[in-house]
Amino acid sequence: xxxxxxxxxxxxxxxxxxxRWLLAAAGVEVCLYGSLLFQQVPMVEIDGMKxxxxxxxxxxxxxKYNLYGKDLKERALIDMYVEAVIDLNELLMTHILQPADxxxxxxxxxxxxxxxxxxxxxxxxxxxxGQDFLVGNQFSRADVQLLETLLMAEECKxxxxxxxxxxxSFKARISNIPTIKKFLQPGSQRxxxxxxxxxxxxxxxxx
Amino acid sequence: MAGKPKLYYxxxxxxxxxxRWLLAAAGVEFEEEFIxxxxxxxxxxNDGVLMFQQVPMVEIDGMKxxxxxxxxxxxxxKYNLYGKDLKERAWIDMYVEGTTDLMxxxxxxxxxxxxxxxxxxxLIxxxxxxxxxxxxxxxxxxxGHDYLVGNKLSxxxxHLLEAILMAEECKxxxxxxxxxxxAFKGRTSNIPTIKKFLQPGSQRxxxxxxxxxxxVRKIFNI
Numbered sequence: 001x002x003x004x005x006x007x008x009x010x011x012x013x014x015x016x017x018x019x020r021w022l023l024a025a026a027g028v029e030v031c032l033y034g035s036l037l038f039q040q041v042p043m044v045e046i047d048g049m050k051x052x053x054x055x056x057x058x059x060x061x062x063x064k065y066n067l068y069g070k071d072l073k074e075r076a077l078i079d080m081y082v083e084a085v086i087d088l089n090e091l092l093m094t095h096i097l098q099p100a101d102x103x104x105x106x107x108x109x110x111x112x113x114x115x116x117x118x119x120x121x122x123x124x125x126x127x128x129x130g131q132d133f134l135v136g137n138q139f140s141r142a143d144v145q146l147l148e149t150l151l152m153a154e155e156c157k158x159x160x161x162x163x164x165x166x167x168x169s170f171k172a173r174i175s176n177i178p179t180i181k182k183f184l185q186p187g188s189q190r191x192x193x194x195x196x197x198x199x200x201x202x203x204x205x206x207x
Numbered sequence: 208m209a210g211k212p213k214l215y216y217x218x219x220x221x222x223x224x225x226x227r228w229l230l231a232a233a234g235v236e237f238e239e240e241f242i243x244x245x246x247x248x249x250x251x252x253n254d255g256v257l258m259f260q261q262v263p264m265v266e267i268d269g270m271k272x273x274x275x276x277x278x279x280x281x282x283x284x285k286y287n288l289y290g291k292d293l294k295e296r297a298w299i300d301m302y303v304e305g306t307t308d309l310m311x312x313x314x315x316x317x318x319x320x321x322x323x324x325x326x327x328x329x330l331i332x333x334x335x336x337x338x339x340x341x342x343x344x345x346x347x348x349x350x351g352h353d354y355l356v357g358n359k360l361s362x363x364x365x366h367l368l369e370a371i372l373m374a375e376e377c378k379x380x381x382x383x384x385x386x387x388x389x390a391f392k393g394r395t396s397n398i399p400t401i402k403k404f405l406q407p408g409s410q411r412x413x414x415x416x417x418x419x420x421x422x423v424r425k426i427f428n429i
Binding site: 052053056084118 | 259276277280281
């Protein structure tokens with residue numbers, strides 16, 4: 001009954017990627033299944049449950065592996081930071097789904113929101129407390145999800161962190177955590193960005 | 208320092224309504240400050256009280272909390288509506304995410320272009336009756352308890368009731384194939400704090416109307 005968590009999804013990032021990051025960061029080995037048997041994906045078989053809904057799954061993993069702060073208030077902060085990152089991720093992920101004539105404007109929106117709404121908040125958080133991690137001076141889910149988003153944003157625009165020195169050093173620091181470093185190496189379960197050529201296949205699965 | 212939570216939002220349901228429900232069900236009195244114009248929103252932004260320049264925002268326990276789910280999770284945990292352990296929490300989270308998806312569809316309906324409304328309404332009804340309600344009906348059937356998780360009132364129950372009532376506003380007989388959900392609705396509506404919230408004069412907001420749509424469109428230039 002217990003055993004490695006099993007991930008059900010298609011072979012791409014989508015809503016499962018944040019979960020892969022969290023499991024990897026916590027050093028949890030997973031079993032790949034990769035098929036679409038059920039009406040709802042992502043689905044993760046873990047601890048005798050077939051869990052759906054990416055937020056529910058993320059919450060469970062974060063709690064189980066002590067990546068969710070030490071008390072209710074730290075959890076509240078982590079939740080706020082993670083929810084905002086999810087919003088930005090959504091923008092980044094939907095970029096490739098934009099029709100060609102909307103792409104440029106969508107790109108401008110991504111850059112605007114990232115550099116004016118979201119990144120300044122995290123830069124300030126790090127500046128204000130001067131610690132290595134976002135919340136409670138301890139590695140948490142907020143750090144994992146922020147790193148994931150920073151890297152995705154850089155895939156969109158490589159110099160997007162130019163004005164955010166603390167986010168740059170945060171990125172380097174968190175990338176060096178052994179479990180994360182391993183996940184960032186070739187051959188890990190991290191998925192590459194969705195390519196245009198794969199779009200028709202993905203659209204077919206979800207529509 | 209302790210005082211009533213204060214909610215900052217528009218005078219309408221939107222993303223704040225689930226927070227009003229949860230506080231009310233927990234028996235927590237709260238205050239509200241309504242954003243009526245673009246200038247109201249700009250003032251909050253310029254005062255630096257909106258972490259990501261967005262509402263909902265709730266002042267609670269010395270924090271200015273933003274992000275709807277973060278706020279709801281905090282309230283649920285604080286008032287013991289989040290299950291007794293990690294696994295119960297997982298179930299509550301899964302159920303709540305389902306009702307969030309459904310209510311999200313209903314929430315955006317008044318903002319859709321007129322020519323797509325009929326199609327979107329049909330999709331809502333289809334999703335409600337084939338994807339979401341069957342899950343909750345089955346959960347209640349399988350364990351035979353009054354509540355969705357752990358034989359005890361939780362956030363999942365409150366959220367489901369809210370979703371059921373919103374869905375019924377879309378189609379009054381939408382629960383016709385779901386006898387256990389009908390009973391659940393009757394039972395949960397009778398919980399004293401919830402019964403009070405369902406009465407006229409409470410802080411529950413009416414269904415989204417043209418006036419609210421106009422206010423939001425004006426504030427956000429959409």
